[in-house]
Amino acid sequence: ITCNLQNVSPTSLFFYSVPTFLTHIGAIKFKVKYLMSQVKHLICLFSCSLLSRIFYEYVLLTLHLAEVDRRLRIFHENLKTAEKLQALDQGSAEYGVTKFSDLTEEEFRSTYLNPLLSQWTLHQPMKPATPAKGPSPDSWDWRDHGAVSPVKNQGMCGSCWAFSVIGNIEGQWFLKNGTLLSLSEQELVDCDGLDQACRGGLPSNAYEAIEKLGGLETESDYSYTGHKQRCDFTTGKVAAYINSSVELPKEEKEIAAWLAENGPVSVALNAFAMQFYRKGISHPLKIFCNPWMIDHAVLLVGYGERKGIPFWAIKNSWGEDYGEQGYYNLYRGSNACGINKMCSSAVVN
Structure with a gap:
């Protein structure tokens, strides 16, 4: 110039x-x-x-x-x-504008979902869960029984696997000890050497990592940052532990019976429709929600019916401003979106 x-x-x-x-x-x-x-x-x-x-x-x-x-x-x-x-949609869901509406499918998947879950058929076999002792009640919701912590937010990190597993352990610890703790997802993101932090993970690996570490700290002691950092786990701050983990059967009636008897369940599903979900009971066609293309881990907290439509109540990890106060309701009875493919739970003795 x-x-x-x-x-x-x-x-x-x-x-x-x-x-x-x-x-x-x-x-x-x-x-x-x-x-x-x-x-x-x-x-x-x-x-x-x-x-x-x-x-x-x-x-x-x-x-x-x-x-x-x-x-x-x-x-x-x-x-x-x-x-x-x-x-x-075959249910009663409302789809439309959400906080993810300006993201491409690829951006949404790479930022909020878990590509490793697509390898669910290759994960290490887990010990089968003991079947429920009796038939399931018509409806059940662990939120009504104090076993579910408030909705959390994984942020721009593919750590849904950690939130799913931690939510399950919070419920198991409550049922065994009577205290609902908010446990640390960040501990798994930082210290679980079997999984890949924000790039994804498998619940089966997470249970194993927690056993090896010796337990979990609370959220307040080891708070969430949304990115991998140096492992700062302290044995002296362990607030909860697990003894083993089990895999549930793949029949939805058996899953419901086990959940009602034993607590919230870690599950995974195809999350394509979840990007646009606002409220109601979601029941997308298989062309939108391939049950074999699992990419998001969540927490099954209950089930029931609305106006004659059976559904699963699912705690998500995208904040309270997602869906119905942070929850996603999915049709129950047709293995929709692969909800039955990867159901598991920690065991606390």
Whole structure:
């Protein structure tokens, strides 16, 4: 950039010349030409700096507007998807604008979901759970019995596996000891060497890691940050522990009976429809919710019926501003979205 100084006023030149002039006041020769050139140079630098800043802000604004335009296009495409889900839903769900509406499917999956769950068929076999002693009641909700902590938020981290397992252990600890603790997901994110922190994990691995560590600290002692950091686990702060873990049967009636008798269950499912879910009972077609493409871990806390539609009550980990105060209701009775594929629980003796 060139600077034209022909129109610089004498006043400006004098203002910038005075300090330099005074430093040479005792000299025999003032080197006027040199001083004037220095002043002009300073004014040029100032002008060029201002132009550069204006140009920089212009570039930032252009990039910002381009990103806004891109997000609007993504938003409109997602609205079309939500409308399709709404038109073809077999339950009573309402789909529409959510806090994830400006994300592409790939962005949503890579930020909030768990790609490792797609490998569920390869996970280490777990000990089978002892079947429930009797048939399940018509409805049950562990929120009504004090076994469920408040909804949490995993943030922009694929740590749903940790929240699912921790929620299960909170319930198991409550049922055995009578105290509902909010336990630390961050401990698993940092210290579980079998899983991949924000890049995903498997509940079966998490149970094993907790046994090896010797237990879990509370949320208040080891708070959640939403990113992997150095393991800061302290044995002396262990507030809860587990003795083993079990895998539940894959029949929904048996899952319901076990849940009512033994507590909330760690489960996984296909979360495609969850990006657009607002309320009601979700029952998407298989083309939207392939039961073999599992990618999100959650906590099964109960089941029941609404206006004759059977459903599972699912505690999610995307904050209370998601769905129904942080919960997702899924149709019960057709293994919708693979809800029966990976059901497990810790065992506390």
